[in-house]
Amino acid sequence: MNSFTFHRATDIDDAVRNNTSHAGAAYIGGGTNLIDLMKENVMRPAHLVSVAKLPLAAIEVLPDGGLRLGAMATNADTAWNEEVKNRYPLLNQAILAGASPQLRNAATNGGNLMQRTRCLYFYDLATPCNKREPGTGCSAIGGFNRIHAILGASEHCIATHPSDMCVALAALAPTVRVSGPEGERSIAFNDFHRLPGDQPDKDNTLKPGELILSLDLPKKGFSKNFSYLKLRDRQSYAFALISVAAGLELDGNTITDARLALGGVAHKPWRDQAAEKLLIGQPATAETFARVAAKVVENAQGQGANDFKIELARRAIVRALKQAAEGSQKAADVFQNSNP
Template sequence: MNPFHYSKPADVQEAVHLASPASRFIAGGTNLLDLMKENISHPEHLIDITGLPLREVEETTEGGLMIGALVSNADLAWHPLIEQRYPLLSQAILAGASPQLRNMASTGGNLLQRTRCYYFYDAAVPCNKREPGSGCPARAGLNRIHAILGASEQCVATHPSDMCVALAALDARVHVQGRGAARVIEFADFHRLPQDTPQRDNQLADDELITAIELPADHLAGHSHYLKIRDRASYAFALVSVAAALELEGEVIVDARLALGGVAHKPWRDRAVEARLIGQAVSRETFSVAAEAMLQDAEPLEHNAFKIKLARRAIIRALSDAAVAGATS
């Protein structure tokens, strides 16, 4: 681990004025400290934001919720307003990590997790996410956990967060503060596909700090389900995950949300597929058609073609559980 300077600002404005390309904000540190210990990340300056007043969950005038960036994953998952109005988010958080990590990890930090690609974590091998232009050994190497959608020649890594898959389905918005001004980023636009700049995971500028996540008023709580498929039951990242939510009138779908995790560089959502579900009757056939459409552009690598069949079945199951069982875990 390299030497670094340490600061603990008293407010958000001080925090963003301390920021630079060589600095990193730190809260729970559940991912950043690992990256530093593994010699993957080398910040020259750590800015400790744990003293900032960003720990509240508050109702908005529009009927949604504003979640402070420092609310822990554990507190968020068990918050009564989240359990009642956004059970999909609660389920997704509880499917991720371990209780100890959820106690430490922050809401804002969850959005900034780096990929768990083996090659990214191995400083002895090339990786375009660490050193742009050095190559992507995963494309021809061990790529069982890698992307089947939205990848590029430069990178086939996947985004690791469960929480973010649910936030994508819920149309969340990310509030950020920079030196110049505050702005709001639609969740669908926050994370990036790799294209030719795989080193950039999101749209944040170097001086921008996540201050809150906003959830709009939601009418899908009664029929939502988060399904995570992984290699073992505890503390494993998703091979494929699905956040599904439906609004029903009888047996007819009047609104639908569908997002996938474990398959792309960002949570994967296709609004055209959701639109095709609207007006359709709840049935396995309806959900099978949606699954096929969701995966029509999948491009598997040598070792991860199984993810297409796995994702197809997971989509059908998640939609079926959302329709029949409602917001069950």
């Protein structure tokens, strides 16, 4: 780990000001990802600005009926919040499917959005990685790529976003409130994370010095017909090979609104709004779900070792939509032993 200077921010303006006045600065909250990256010398910030004591941990109902999740609220506090459990159970289930209780007690909502990929080559300083060192190449292309992207990848990077929470958020479509040198602004969640393109080192659309303040959920939470399905190699403490967040609104057996997002498939949480439109007005049947799943993966491309993920994604979409339609989601984790 490199040496660094440290500042504990006293308020939001102090945090932004201190961050922007130091070259190579980074914000730190729970530190559950950043500290690991620093230990491995993957990230080497010269200055850390702690936001751990800022008043950003509240979870509160908004005047429009939505819910504001403070950036410094822990994943555990968010998952077990009564408003989240009752109105946004999809988010509750996704959070509890991730990491471990110890990590959820420390990890923050803002930090969850800022997670970096768990690509083996990103962590291995002995191998080329465009995300870690732009222009050096992508070792996963033609390498060991079993966990890598099948959608939205580029010739420069095929890494995936690791978060469970963010897959549910992609389906729920909150806005991300941030503050920076130019003041406050809001970012639609779908616009927060980036696909790799020719800049795979850039994970999101934050401007220099911007700090996440909150996630503002809309009123609609799909609290009755939802499913978070996570398929992985072992039942706990493992990243998703494929995950699916599905939310439906039904009038009898007819779908009147739908949300569908996938994890483990792309550089960002993958929300397919075109597929959502195909669901609306259709009967909630296996045939409908199969057509939509086929549409989602029609442009998927494997890299050899991860070819199996295309069919796995198709089946997972059908299963998640079926569970959502039945209102049968019961547990935070759904396990499938996948070892092609």
